Amino acid sequence: xxxxxxxxxxxxxxxxxxxxxxxxxxxxxxxxxxxxxxxxxxxxxxxxxxxxxxxxxxxxxxxxxxxxxxxxxxxxxxxxxxxxxxxxxxxxxxxxxxxxxxxxxxxxxxxxxxxxxxxxxxxxxxxxxxxxxxxxxxxxxxxxxxxxxxxxxxxxxxxxxxxxxxxxxxxxxxxxxxxxxxxxxxxxxxxxxxxxxxxxxxxxxxxxxxxxxxxxxxxxxxxxxxxxxxxxxxxxxxxxxxxxxxxxxxxxxxxxxxxxxxxxxxxxxxxxxxxxxxxxxxxxxxxxxxxxxxxxxxxxxxxxxxxxxxxxxxxxxxxxxxxxxxxxxxxxxxxxxxxxxxxxxxxx
Numbered sequence: 001x002x003x004x005x006x007x008x009x010x011x012x013x014x015x016x017x018x019x020x021x022x023x024x025x026x027x028x029x030x031x032x033x034x035x036x037x038x039x040x041x042x043x044x045x046x047x048x049x050x051x052x053x054x055x056x057x058x059x060x061x062x063x064x065x066x067x068x069x070x071x072x073x074x075x076x077x078x079x080x081x082x083x084x085x086x087x088x089x090x091x092x093x094x095x096x097x098x099x100x101x102x103x104x105x106x107x108x109x110x111x112x113x114x115x116x117x118x119x120x121x122x123x124x125x126x127x128x129x130x131x132x133x134x135x136x137x138x139x140x141x142x143x144x145x146x147x148x149x150x151x152x153x154x155x156x157x158x159x160x161x162x163x164x165x166x167x168x169x170x171x172x173x174x175x176x177x178x179x180x181x182x183x184x185x186x187x188x189x190x191x192x193x194x195x196x197x198x199x200x201x202x203x204x205x206x207x208x209x210x211x212x213x214x215x216x217x218x219x220x221x222x223x224x225x226x227x228x229x230x231x232x233x234x235x236x237x238x239x240x241x242x243x244x245x246x247x248x249x250x251x252x253x254x255x256x257x258x259x260x261x262x263x264x265x266x267x268x269x270x271x272x273x274x275x276x277x278x279x280x281x282x283x284x285x286x287x288x289x290x291x292x293x294x295x296x297x298x299x300x301x302x303x304x305x306x307x308x309x310x311x312x313x314x315x316x317x318x319x320x321x322x323x324x325x326x327x328x329x330x331x332x333x334x335x336x337x338x339x340x341x342x343x344x345x346x347x348x
């Protein structure tokens with residue numbers, strides 16, 4: 001089987017390529033160049049020039065062909081611009097989902113298929129096929145599971161996708177890389193968003209969109225408690241950085257981009273047990289309203305029990321058994337049945 005491996009320059013995709021080569025497949029390594037590396041815009045994780053050099057060195061060590069594909073235009077259009085606009089609109093985006101959907105499993109999968117190949121990545125997730133239908137499941141290593149970011153994959157994509165490290169722990173992945181003497185064996189992990197390597201999301205938004213208007217910080221009754229320097233600096237559930245002085249501990253309850261207001265309240269005020277899903281997507285078919293499911297409202301969320309409801313007009317909402325704190329517009333809500341990803345959507 002011919003397989004294109006998306007090589008980020010990290011140990012996970014390196015081990016994925018090594019495992020496929022070990023299994024006797026024809027392996028081709030491709031790294032996506034997604035970001036400008038000039039001056040202050042230099043990218044710092046998962047797609048930097050050093051990462052490309054590392055991926056090339058791994059390909060040489062494995063004796064496989066290696067290429068770099070320029071995806072800067074689609075990355076800017078589908079990932080970076082929506083990231084900025086979401087913050088300006090009072091939402092908290094999760095660009096890794098868009099990157100997986102529009103870049104890795106659209107742009108790159110199309111190119112793999114054009115080569116008569118399937119696509120493999122270093123994601124910690126699993127694909128299982130039963131009677132011609134495909135299930136997307138969590139990675140075996142619960143601490144590294146990345147299935148949350150992959151809920152937009154459907155049957156057409158999953159038939160040509162492989163996750164060679166999904167059944168392994170991180171330690172086992174490093175052991176694979178060590179066994180093949182790969183230069184990325186002990187490379188540390190990238191934790192930040194690749195195009196915001198310093199973690200300063202607000203600064204990045206201002207660099208792209210310019211200075212943002214200040215506004216009032218108010219309580220639920222509209223009483224002014226303070227001022228802020230732009231709603232893009234806040235997210236639902238946030239406690240630190242409000243600078244409201246001593247006394248009652250307050251959390252961001254919601255953001256109002258129309259009035260440039262940040263509304264704060266108690267921890268309980270941030271709780272919600274019902275919310276809508278924008279652009280819902282199902283890996284196979286949606287669960288019935290009677291089916292209990294687990295819903296993760298952010299990547300590190302432990303999950304909450306609930307149900308998915310679909311109106312006669314097709315509107316999808318989630319009803320949780322108990323209120324969850326910091327249900328944040330712009331984040332993804334991903335629906336599971338045990339370890340199987342059923343689908344998800346964007347919280348509204």
